[in-house]
Amino acid sequence: MRIRRVVIVGGGTAGWMSAALLTKVLGTGLSITLIESDEIGTVGVGEATIPPIQVFNQAIGMNEADFVKATGGTFKLGIEFENWGGLGDRYMHAFGTIGRPLGLTPFHNFWLRARQAGRADAGSLWNYSFNYQAASRDRYARLDRIPNSPLEGIVEAYHFDAGLYARFLRQGSEAGGVKRIEGMIMGVNRDGENGFIRSVTLKSGETVEGDLFIDCSGFRALLIGEALGVGYEDWTRWLPCDRAIAVPAENGPRLRPYTQSIAHKAGWQWRIPLQHRAGNGHVFSSNHMSEDEAAAILMGNLEGKPLADPRTIRFRTGRRATFWEKNCVSVGLSSGFLEPLESTSIHLIQTSIVRLVQMFPDLNFAAANIAEYNAQVGFEYERVRDFIILHYHLNRRTDSAFWTACREMAVPESLTHRLDLFRQTGRIFRENNELFSEVAWLQVMVGQGLMPESFTPLADKLSDDQLGRYLADLRQIIDANAGRLPGHREAVARLIASAV
Numbered sequence: 001m002r003i004r005r006v007v008i009v010g011g012g013t014a015g016w017m018s019a020a021l022l023t024k025v026l027g028t029g030l031s032i033t034l035i036e037s038d039e040i041g042t043v044g045v046g047e048a049t050i051p052p053i054q055v056f057n058q059a060i061g062m063n064e065a066d067f068v069k070a071t072g073g074t075f076k077l078g079i080e081f082e083n084w085g086g087l088g089d090r091y092m093h094a095f096g097t098i099g100r101p102l103g104l105t106p107f108h109n110f111w112l113r114a115r116q117a118g119r120a121d122a123g124s125l126w127n128y129s130f131n132y133q134a135a136s137r138d139r140y141a142r143l144d145r146i147p148n149s150p151l152e153g154i155v156e157a158y159h160f161d162a163g164l165y166a167r168f169l170r171q172g173s174e175a176g177g178v179k180r181i182e183g184m185i186m187g188v189n190r191d192g193e194n195g196f197i198r199s200v201t202l203k204s205g206e207t208v209e210g211d212l213f214i215d216c217s218g219f220r221a222l223l224i225g226e227a228l229g230v231g232y233e234d235w236t237r238w239l240p241c242d243r244a245i246a247v248p249a250e251n252g253p254r255l256r257p258y259t260q261s262i263a264h265k266a267g268w269q270w271r272i273p274l275q276h277r278a279g280n281g282h283v284f285s286s287n288h289m290s291e292d293e294a295a296a297i298l299m300g301n302l303e304g305k306p307l308a309d310p311r312t313i314r315f316r317t318g319r320r321a322t323f324w325e326k327n328c329v330s331v332g333l334s335s336g337f338l339e340p341l342e343s344t345s346i347h348l349i350q351t352s353i354v355r356l357v358q359m360f361p362d363l364n365f366a367a368a369n370i371a372e373y374n375a376q377v378g379f380e381y382e383r384v385r386d387f388i389i390l391h392y393h394l395n396r397r398t399d400s401a402f403w404t405a406c407r408e409m410a411v412p413e414s415l416t417h418r419l420d421l422f423r424q425t426g427r428i429f430r431e432n433n434e435l436f437s438e439v440a441w442l443q444v445m446v447g448q449g450l451m452p453e454s455f456t457p458l459a460d461k462l463s464d465d466q467l468g469r470y471l472a473d474l475r476q477i478i479d480a481n482a483g484r485l486p487g488h489r490e491a492v493a494r495l496i497a498s499a500v
């Protein structure tokens, strides 16, 4: 028996992304209702994304120019990390590849060989990143390949206003048949026998029935947590930050095509350039810093005039014990939270809803299907968690108790193994479709000061001369082509001029 009625609770980014994809791919024969409360509102932050968002936007048939125009969007080629490994350090997690593998040999092994041989011409790892070379010059163009070369071109994501994105998705979803109800849910009604959710009751007295419920109610987790009692696994022992102070401000003089993440004494600050303003926030640990001090640090590090009062958001890092329980699937903040250091929350919404589509149930709600979904989402959350812990753990900072505690903490076994393997051999492996690639792990490990003791013997197949020429050619192609790209500001202006 097919599911006919889907009820989405919540109209933030998670709610409207869910509505948009479900209408697009399963629309016919499915009645979709989304309930949101103006009185409660949305979390109101979330501006940086990662490249797979393009796949989502294409899947729902979104026009890029219209989307960038409607959301104040800009392009993002990576995240620059400042003061993370040590005070004064700076590196980028740039999207895309670095260098070029030869056969089965990942590129970084050639670079490591040259470094270990003491060759000064090897230079920085980021001399071989086209995204980095474009980003650091504030340049951008859509480019699949570097012309006349076998090298990959630019790999981009976006910065945008998530509130405007949700509004944009809402237009398309309502046009596609999604019914929106504005109102506050006061009660969740469950089946007396199997505990499934049958309906929700609004403040107005209206009752909305459904076969499948998607909980997009944000941190309050109205259905999965409050009604179904599914617990929350707390990861604060590894990720101690529990507050963010956010404030919009005028942009500085540059329109950077990358996010900035600047580490402070007990956390870090984001700067995200949109067309019309910059998003800023300070994520910190309330055990190590007062709110007043955190706000003062943030306000003292803006590039332009603040455009609103700063506001504090409290959170607890972790994940829902199960993401899908009975006939309820949690998507977005109700399913867990990882701080925005690697811009993963909107991505986790995307993968959850895509998985739900791929594992769409019927009215039998097969237990094996639910177990598979929970295992896949859990694995993804845990690997992203490890990647974020890595940034905190791998530091040499001695200027605050916070950084010392992060360096000295015991980290999950999965991360310890990865660090040991890289330190001893220079090897990195991507496991089971996990989100972050070898190149992402490489940049953070090298960027934060971890240089391997060795590299693969496969990298010895080039002679010293060949190695020198190989590296020099790559540097020259990347450098020359990055210098020829148009400016980021100009690229955004040209794109939005083509919007309808």
Ligand SMILES: Cc1cc2nc3c(=O)[nH]c(=O)nc-3n(C[C@H](O)[C@H](O)[C@H](O)COP(=O)(O)OP(=O)(O)OC[C@H]3O[C@@H](n4cnc5c(N)ncnc54)[C@H](O)[C@@H]3O)c2cc1C
Binding pocket: 009, 010, 011, 012, 013, 014, 015, 035, 036, 037, 038, 040, 041, 042, 043, 044, 045, 046, 047, 048, 049, 162, 183, 184, 185, 186, 216, 217, 218, 219, 220, 222, 244, 246, 281, 313, 315, 331, 332, 333, 334, 340, 343, 344, 345, 346, 347
């Ligand atoms: C400080 C911070 C920075 C972030 N930065 C990024 C970033 O750079 N990149 C990124 O990808 N993500 C980021 N995120 C995460 C991102 O903001 C969220 O993942 C995303 O906005 C999804 O939120 P949501 O839709 O789950 O919840 P919300 O936006 O909180 O929406 C909840 C919805 O549920 C409704 N609701 C709740 N209770 C009821 C009720 N009783 N009745 C009716 N309706 C109800 C509300 O009205 C609202 O519509 C950040 C998060 C935080 C906290």
